[in-house]
Amino acid sequence: MTDLPYVVTTSRRLDPELVARAQQWAERLGAPYVPRDDRSLTKLCAAEGVEAALTVTPLRVGLVVPAEDVEYFFHPSMARTRVRNIRDGMGDPMVRAMQLQPGDSVLDCTMGRAVDATVASSVVGEQGSVVGYEAHPLVAALTIEGLQSYEIEGLGVQEAMRRIDARHGDCREVLPTLEARSFDIVYFDPFFQHTVEQSQAMQPLRRLGLHEPIPAATYEEARRVAKRAVVIKRRREQDAPQLPAAARVVSGGGSRIEYVVLGPVGRDEPADPGQG
Numbered sequence: 626m627t628d629l630p631y632v633v634t635t636s637r638r639l640d641p642e643l644v645a646r647a648q649q650w651a652e653r654l655g656a657p658y659v660p661r662d663d664r665s666l667t668k669l670c671a672a673e674g675v676e677a678a679l680t681v682t683p684l685r686v687g688l689v690v691p692a693e694d695v696e697y698f699f700h701p702s703m704a705r706t707r708v709r710n711i712r713d714g715m716g717d718p719m720v721r722a723m724q725l726q727p728g729d730s731v732l733d734c735t736m737g738r739a740v741d742a743t744v745a746s747s748v749v750g751e752q753g754s755v756v757g758y759e760a761h762p763l764v765a766a767l768t769i770e771g772l773q774s775y776e777i778e779g780l781g782v783q784e785a786m787r788r789i790d791a792r793h794g795d796c797r798e799v800l801p802t803l804e805a806r807s808f809d810i811v812y813f814d815p816f817f818q819h820t821v822e823q824s825q826a827m828q829p830l831r832r833l834g835l836h837e838p839i840p841a842a843t844y845e846e847a848r849r850v851a852k853r854a855v856v857i858k859r860r861r862e863q864d865a866p867q868l869p870a871a872a873r874v875v876s877g878g879g880s881r882i883e884y885v886v887l888g889p890v891g892r893d894e895p896a897d898p899g900q901g
């Protein structure tokens with residue numbers, strides 16, 4: 626995990642309600658609250674000897690790294706566009722790889738900003754369920770809060786976000802505690818190893834999140850927990866020697882993404898992933 630010391634503060638506007646919210650965030654995260662005192666974030670961070678400031682403003686809560694001109698905040702990103710594509714019959718490569726149906730249960734082991742989890746939640750609907758784990762405590766806290774409070778109109782996206790059971794936790798530790806065959810689909814989207822063409826939208830999350838590769842033993846645990854399939858997003862033709870054999874690969878459409886589909890324990894061949 627990227628170790629990024631930070632304090633919690635507010636925007637420059639003097640507002641007791643913002644101060645109270647910032648103090649709540651500080652308490653929740655176990656980070657120091659520091660009054661803004663009309664300072665720039667660069668000055669404030671320098672004075673406090675930290676690299677970053679979680680800044681509570683009327684607009685949003687975001688972690689600003691002034692020296693890198695980076696801000697991380699919760700945003701559903703492409704979730705709405707992907708849900709619209711599905712509604713318009715264009716499908717979605719992740720949903721195809723999962724062969725996701727209304728009523729399915731999904732465990733997202735690398736939740737991040739829960740964009741994939743939101744798309745999955747939209748497809749499985751009220752009869753289904755999506756549980757997501759995120760290892761980084763701050764990313765997890767912002768996603769848990771964002772999923773419950775972010776407002777977005779139309780297509781049932783907001784409702785899909787609210788239904789996600791988002792938790793802080795490391796899937797390497799969580800998976801061994803779960804019952805066998807307790808989720809239809811277990812999903813992983815770890816960071817790609819090569820960053821060259823990484824989307825700009827992913828950069829702030831990449832700065833914060835956990836980068837250690839998922840070990841083979843964790844994928845085996847996932848196969849035990851999955852009823853139907855384990856689905857792993859990766860970059861096309863990327864070396865992934867830690868993946869078990871008997872994997873089937875589903876194309877991510879025109880992009881350089883692909884999905885590795887593994888069958889559950891006891892079944893060598895994954896379920897037919899359908900068209901790629």
Ligand SMILES: C[S@@+](CC[C@H](N)C(=O)[O-])C[C@H]1O[C@@H](n2cnc3c(N)ncnc32)[C@H](O)[C@@H]1O
Pocket residue numbers: 734735736737738739740741742758759760761764794795796797814815816817830833834835836837
């Ligand atoms: C590429 S991002 C996932 C993006 C996500 N699919 C989305 O739609 O927003 C990878 C995320 O997985 C998290 N992560 C990495 N290893 C993890 C682990 N062992 N357990 C839980 N989360 C992990 C990282 O901190 C990061 O937030």
